[in-house]
Amino acid sequence: FTHIVVGRPTRSRWRELIEGSLTYDLIRNAGDISVHVISGTERNAEVTSRSVKAADEQWQFEIWPYLKATAFVIGSLAFAVVLDQFLDVRNLAIILLIGVLASAVTGGLWPALYACFASALAFNYFFLEPRYTLTIRDPESIVALGVFLVVAVIASNLTARVQRQAVAARSRARATEDIYLFSKKLAGAGTLDDVLWATAFQIASMLKLRVVLLLPEDGTITVKAGYPPDDTLAEADIAAARWAWEHNRAAGRGADTLPGAKRLY
Structure with a gap:
């Protein structure tokens, strides 16, 4: 049997009437599929104590x-x-x-x-x-x-x-095309370096971001690929990434450990 688990909407009823509700649309169009709506309010105490607060998304008014x-x-x-x-x-x-x-x-x-x-x-x-x-x-x-x-x-x-809905459909079509092209690149990759470079390029092109891939090597973390090709990390970022990998906890920007890094690891 197929089950769909969704979170309970947090918006007011008036906003749902104006903008629509994904949860309501799922329940209405699910057919024989079971839809479970959960509140998502319970949290594990240990996870909460180790969580890192990310910067709030800033709403920008466009004139x-x-x-x-x-x-x-x-x-x-x-x-x-x-x-x-x-x-x-x-x-x-x-x-x-x-x-x-x-x-x-x-x-x-x-x-x-x-x-x-x-x-x-x-x-x-x-x-x-x-x-x-x-x-x-x-x-x-x-x-x-x-x-x-x-x-x-x-x-x-x-x-x-x-x-x-039209914008979402175009985005899904672009994502499907990108994944197809990525699979073709992976099929033609002959070495691990080729796979890493193709992965960095694909993530950068899909998310419009600078990408750096780090992998463990000789007991430490090193930069293995990036896009743009000349992209690298500062020493503070490498130290934060190494500490996060060794201790399995967040480090870097916004965290308690090595907050001077530009990024969160």
Whole structure:
């Protein structure tokens, strides 16, 4: 029998409704496969005492997706203004949705939500009576604005989710191709040095990082391969790697032992 074990989601229910839940999707599409959801809160005391705290992942705000979303909103608004005298206000709302969908495709969920509210304000200001004010006079206008905002949020969420799935599919395809090419290189490797160089090159190309491979030799740890080819380690890093190998504990950056090294081993 096949079993899938996943961790319990830590995000709030509202974020799951907006961004989707991997755990929920697995349970819904598992069929005859058993899915086990675990909390993952219990920890071994000894492991916790030896654990090394890594640097927290820093969230970086990128302005470029929001600038593109602003451009899409302005472009769709200009198109709607041109067609204002020919189309009903409901059709103009559909035109404004084009900017929201374009923002979701190119920038993801949050720029799309920004485009939603920007388009809603533009829709209210330019097309709902009284025009050129943010005041809403008629109950019908309130309903129209609310419907537009709800449809825009739902459409942007679905479009952003499809865009994320497409990116994930492309990443899986690239990873599969890289693994296939790597297997061909390994099949043609005649020596251990060839295998190590192919491994270093493949890891560096897939992760876009500098790679150094260390192996035990004559009772110590030495650098056997790296990519770029001239990549090497400082003495502090070699000492930390040797200590970690000899004592089977973490050493180097962020650890209690040899914290002066640039990397964690």
